[in-house]
Amino acid sequence: MDFTSRQLRAFLLVADHRNFSRAAEAMYLTPSGISVLIRELETQLGFRLFDRTTRHVTLTAQGEAWAPVVRRTLDELRTATATLSARAREREQSITVGAAPLIAANLLPQAIKNFRANRPAVQIRVFDANLTSVIEAVQSGTIDMGIGVFRAASGIRRVRLFRFSFILIRPEAAAPWGSTTWSAAATADTLIVLPASSPVQHFITRHLAQAGTRPVTTVTVNTLDTQIAMVEAGEGVAIMPAFGLPVCRNRNVAITRLVNPVVTMDFHEIRSRGKKPPEAADDFAAFLHSHVSRWAGRAGVL
Numbered sequence: 001m002d003f004t005s006r007q008l009r010a011f012l013l014v015a016d017h018r019n020f021s022r023a024a025e026a027m028y029l030t031p032s033g034i035s036v037l038i039r040e041l042e043t044q045l046g047f048r049l050f051d052r053t054t055r056h057v058t059l060t061a062q063g064e065a066w067a068p069v070v071r072r073t074l075d076e077l078r079t080a081t082a083t084l085s086a087r088a089r090e091r092e093q094s095i096t097v098g099a100a101p102l103i104a105a106n107l108l109p110q111a112i113k114n115f116r117a118n119r120p121a122v123q124i125r126v127f128d129a130n131l132t133s134v135i136e137a138v139q140s141g142t143i144d145m146g147i148g149v150f151r152a153a154s155g156i157r158r159v160r161l162f163r164f165s166f167i168l169i170r171p172e173a174a175a176p177w178g179s180t181t182w183s184a185a186a187t188a189d190t191l192i193v194l195p196a197s198s199p200v201q202h203f204i205t206r207h208l209a210q211a212g213t214r215p216v217t218t219v220t221v222n223t224l225d226t227q228i229a230m231v232e233a234g235e236g237v238a239i240m241p242a243f244g245l246p247v248c249r250n251r252n253v254a255i256t257r258l259v260n261p262v263v264t265m266d267f268h269e270i271r272s273r274g275k276k277p278p279e280a281a282d283d284f285a286a287f288l289h290s291h292v293s294r295w296a297g298r299a300g301v302l
Contacts, residue, residue, distance in 0.1 A: 003044065005077070008070050010037040011049060015067050018057045095281050096125040098137055098146035102224040104128035106247055108147075111291045115284055122280045130222065132197065141275045145285060147292070149241070150268050151199050158268045161289055162296045164242045165257070165264050166204070169227075171234045172252040181260040182211035190236030191215035192227045200265070204239050207263055228253060243267060243296065267292075 006027075013023035014034065024034040042049055049063035059067065099108055104126050112124045127134065127143045134146040139155050150158060168185050185191075186208050193215070194201035208214060219236060221227055225247070227238040232251050239258065240248075248255050269285060271277060 003041065005074065007037050007041045008074055010034050011041055011063075012067065012070055012074070014038060014050065014057065015059055015063065020052075020057065093121050093278070093280050094123045094125070095145070095278055095284055096127055096143040097284075098127035098129060098134035098143045098148075100131055100134070100148050100223065101128050102244060102247060103148055105225075107243075107292065107295060111288055111295075114291060115287045119280065119283065122284065124284065131199065135270065138270055138272050141272055144271065144275075144277050144281050146270045147288070148267065148270075149199050149265060150270050153270075155273050156270050157273050158270050159285075159289075160266045161269055161292045162267050163264045164267055164296070165262055166207075166239055167242050167245065167248070168237060168239055168256040168258055169231050169244075169248055169253040170237045170256065171231060172254050179257040179259045182207055182258055182263075183213045183260075185237070185239055185258060186211075186213045186215045190217045190219055192230045192236045192238040193218045193220050194224070194227065195220055195222060200241055203263075203265055208239075241265065241267075267296075 010023065010027060010029075013026050014020060017023045017026070020031045020034055020038075024031045027034060029037075038049065045062075045066075047062045048060050049066065051058050051060055097108060105128070108126055112126075116122060116124070127137060127146075129137070131146075131148050131150060134143070134148060135150055135153055135156065137143040138146045139153065147161065150156070152158065168180055193204075196202065196205070217236075219230065221230060224240055224244050227240055228244065228248060228251055230236060231238050231253050245255065269288065271281075271285075
């Protein structure tokens, strides 16, 4: 049997009002229109739902038995529809952004706060992980976007947010330098480096080689935060992207610009080519582009 919700609603309204005219008014129909719906329903069922006289409308025994079933069915349908609609709206207003820990802790929180000042209904979650995990999460659709330094990858769309240069950081007790060259940067006893799989470290290693130098000793750590902490502790020096400047200024390290040459690298927003983003993702991405550019300019990263 192929009942429509319109037919079922008409049945319940007539059952409640015991009157075709009042039921018709509730559905914005004519009495004849609601009579058609009831006749169609009775034909499909194969039994009468109402006994009608010129003065009274009453439920038949079958109608009495069927009414609570219909009422329960429509209530469950309305509840399920409302729940699913709310979840769909929530998904459209929920974004997950991935970034490495330094960016997740020092750039994203203020960006989220500023964006939500005008869009309080949008929920933005942060996925803080290494860049490999971020890009894999974007590829799989687990998160909506990532920001950071990413190599080109299958199924990923990259959009540049800004272009940064590089700095050398040393223990604060070291003699201050205004700038230093790439060839001189590796002459320290120990260079604190990121894993070779890091796109930032790969870029740094390539430019050290182009400068005709190689570190005397290296110590490998996994994150920029750990690099900064190791330098602060006097365990060596580190070459790092200039977007780490705001963090370095709050630590006991000396900061030097790397020159001869001044080299730059791109910082990206990435998204999956195959996944339709939530409705609010484009708005947040557009906001993020302007926010990150302003942040980079204020911080002296550019």
